Amino acid sequence: MERSLARRRAAEKIDGGLTEWCRENAGVLGLPELARRVRVTWNARMQTTAGRAWWPDRLIELNPKLKELPPEEMWRTLRHELAHLVAYERAGRRRIEPHGAEWRAACGELGIPNEQPFHNLPFKRKRMRRNFAYVCPQCLTSIRRVKRISRVVACYACCRKYNGGVFDLRYQLFEQRL
Numbered sequence: 102m103e104r105s106l107a108r109r110r111a112a113e114k115i116d117g118g119l120t121e122w123c124r125e126n127a128g129v130l131g132l133p134e135l136a137r138r139v140r141v142t143w144n145a146r147m148q149t150t151a152g153r154a155w156w157p158d159r160l161i162e163l164n165p166k167l168k169e170l171p172p173e174e175m176w177r178t179l180r181h182e183l184a185h186l187v188a189y190e191r192a193g194r195r196r197i198e199p200h201g202a203e204w205r206a207a208c209g210e211l212g213i214p215n216e217q218p219f220h221n222l223p224f225k226r227k228r229m230r231r232n233f234a235y236v237c238p239q240c241l242t243s244i245r246r247v248k249r250i251s252r253v254v255a256c257y258a259c260c261r262k263y264n265g266g267v268f269d270l271r272y273q274l275f276e277q278r279l
Contacts, residue, residue, distance in 0.1 A: 114142045116163075123161065123183050127190075130210060135159060135190045141179070148227060151220045152178045154185035161186065166224055174222060180211040187211070235274035239263070244274065 119141040127136035138159040147153070147164040151174075154161050161182040167175040184207035188197060197203050200218035208216040231245035237256035259272040 114144075116141045116143060119161075119163075119179060123179070123186075126183065126211065127187070130187060132187060132190050135186055139183075139186060149224045151222055151224070152182040154182040154189075156186060156189040159186055159190075164224065166222075170222065177213060177216075178220070180213045181208065181216055184208045184211050184213070184216070232279065234277040234279055236277045237272055237274055239272050243277065249276075250274070 120139065123139045123141055124136045127133075127139055139161070140159065141161045141163065143165045144153070144162040145165055147162065147166075150164060151167060152161060152163045161179065163175070163178060163182070167178055184204055185199065187207035187210070188201075188203035191207075192203055205216070208214060229247045231247050233246040233249050235244045235246065235250060235254075236242070237244075237259055239259045240256060242256060242258065253270070254274050255268055255270065255272040256274060260266060260269050263269070263272070
């Protein structure tokens with residue numbers, strides 16, 4: 102449900118100029134399906150992420166805060182995200198690493214060789230108090246949360262280690278008073 106809502110919201114804010122640029126570049130790279138379906142939008146909900154590429158939707162979302170920075174940062178981010186879609190388009194059903202060799206090759210073709218996987222742009226993060234703590238009875242790991250957990254959950258590490266990754270009530274997290 103959340104993903105379809107995101108698609109509907111994205112449809113309302115498509116950036117025609119950036120979308121056309123991506124379509125032209127995908128066409129030059131010999132990727133007609135990507136050229137036909139790629140869309141670029143601005144997502145005001147993004148806080149610290151510069152951009153995001155959604156596969157197989159062929160959707161690129163950009164942080165509006167990029168508009169406040171020099172134009173080359175927006176273009177670098179757009180190329181970075183388009184490189185993800187190019188890499189996935191070429192891989193087809195084959196599973197690839199998000200910032201693996203296929204992505205690096207696509208970055209080179211899009212004019213950003215030696216691109217780094219993560220940005221260092223000055224996007225401030227909103228700090229929220231984590232008022233709830235939960236503890237695993239087995240490993241005593243403490244997990245802090247902003248919101249209270251409303252369902253039964255277990256320690257993932259202990260379920261993996263002692264129960265083959267299957268949920269087990271023996272490792273149920275318990276709320277701890279702060």
